[in-house]
Amino acid sequence: MHGKCPISVVTNGDKAMNKAIRLKLYEFMSHIDRAMSRLQNNELKDDFDSINEHPVLVTHLVQLEKHAAKFILETHLLGCEMK
Structure with a gap:
């Protein structure tokens, strides 16, 4: 590489890397789903x-x-009494 760092890494052929990425994505989505459920539950409560x-x-x-x-009470009471 002559002292250069790679900008991106291609993992198309690496089955272990694809499995690790899928696992991390699944964990991430699970955490997001749980957080959204907690927020909805708090809002309903x-x-x-x-x-x-x-x-x-x-x-x-x-x-x-x-x-x-x-002010609102007086306005509504006076309005009702006048009608």
């Missing part, structure tokens, strides 16, 4: 908790939330 118990996502803007709730 958070949705269930938000609907049936308490909101999962809570902001730190408590005063703004209270003001908005009061």
Whole structure:
């Protein structure tokens, strides 16, 4: 090679290398599949908790939330009483 490093390696004829690549690809896909399942399960659990118990996502803007709730409540109550 005269001091040069190969840029890529061709493994078409090497059965052991093809087997190793397939095994690693299978393991990778298995890990990705497991991670996606875990994310979906967490999302479903958070949705269930938000609907049936308490909101999962809570902001730190408590005063703004209270003001908005009061404003919306007053607006809807006044709108209903006028009709």
